[in-house]
Amino acid sequence: MSIRDNVARILRELPPGVELVAAAKTKTPAEILEAVEAGVVLIGENYVQEAAEAFAAVSRRARWHFIGHLQSNKVKKAVEIFDAIETVDSSDLAREIDKRCRNAGKTMSVQIEINSGEEDQKFGVAPAAAEALIREIAPLPNLRIEGLMTMGPFEGDPEAARPYFRITKGLFDRIGTLAIPGVEMKRLSMGMTNSYRVALEEGANRIRLGTLIFGPRG
Ligand SMILES: *Cc1c(COP(=O)(O)O)cnc(C)c1O
Numbered sequence: 001m002s003i004r005d006n007v008a009r010i011l012r013e014l015p016p017g018v019e020l021v022a023a024a025k026t027k028t029p030a031e032i033l034e035a036v037e038a039g040v041v042l043i044g045e046n047y048v049q050e051a052a053e054a055f056a057a058v059s060r061r062a063r064w065h066f067i068g069h070l071q072s073n074k075v076k077k078a079v080e081i082f083d084a085i086e087t088v089d090s091s092d093l094a095r096e097i098d099k100r101c102r103n104a105g106k107t108m109s110v111q112i113e114i115n116s117g118e119e120d121q122k123f124g125v126a127p128a129a130a131e132a133l134i135r136e137i138a139p140l141p142n143l144r145i146e147g148l149m150t151m152g153p154f155e156g157d158p159e160a161a162r163p164y165f166r167i168t169k170g171l172f173d174r175i176g177t178l179a180i181p182g183v184e185m186k187r188l189s190m191g192m193t194n195s196y197r198v199a200l201e202e203g204a205n206r207i208r209l210g211t212l213i214f215g216p217r218g
Contacts, residue, residue, distance in 0.1 A: 003031060003034040003038065003213060004037070007022075007035050010212060011038075018200065019042060019205065019206040020041075021209070022044060023067065023213075026217045027054075029054045043063070044066075044210075045068065048074040051082070065084045065086055066084070067149070067208060069087060070087060070093060072092065078100075079097065084110065084111070085108055086111040086113065086149040087124075088110045088111065089124045089133075091133060095140065097110065097143060098140040099142075102141070102142050106142065107142050109144050111187060112125060112145065112147075113148075113149050114127055114148050114149070114167075114171060116167045123151075131171075131175060138182040139181075145183045147172065147185055147187030147188055148168055148171060148175075148185070150190045151190075151192075161199070162198050165195075166202050172188045189206040190202070192211075193210060193211040193212040196209060
């Protein structure tokens with residue numbers, strides 16, 4: 001199957017209101033362009049340098065979401081390229097993004113990455129610490145907190161991811177009811193190629209697919 005056919009099929013199957021992020025790590029600018037021409041509007045990138053190369057080819061024909069672990073020395077460059085950063089997990093990172101956005105005259109959409117699997121993964125804020133982090137960074141003027149993101153377990157039985165998706169959805173709903181100024185819980189980004197069906201059942205409204213669009217990574 002071509003990238004074009006994969007994208008067309010996925011977009012046809014996507015429930016209304018669900019956004020597709022094409023997770024493009026290791027893919028060439030030409031492959032990413034093919035996905036965009038087939039209807040992808042959100043590109044997910046894990047590495048700022050790789051994104052810069054793809055961005056040079058695709059530019060603003062798509063919107064760019066950072067979905068990797070963002071190091072503070074890459075924030076300045078990330079702010080130039082990305083429309084959203086889905087993986088904010090500390091107040092230091094949030095402050096750095098805010099500062100660089102202020103210098104660039106930009107407001108950044110962000111999501112808070114939840115380490116829903118707790119000790120299984122390194123990145124993301126623990127579910128129990130998410131509310132405090134959000135309350136702390138909500139006043140930053142150049143950030144718009146728009147939801148949550150989680151990874152869950154990488155592979156294996158997709159059912160194994162369900163409890164982590166459920167925890168994250170519970171947090172999403174609860175934080176949404178707190179009406180914290182500057183915080184809107186509208187996007188819940190969870191589910192990858194092996195787990196997106198489960199994620200959708202558990203309330204994801206944004207899924208991030210790489211392999212299903214582009215084929216296996218080398
Ligand atoms: C690579 C990646 C994906 C997509 O993974 P696939 O299994 O190829 O669909 C989704 N989210 C993040 C954060 C990723 O790094």
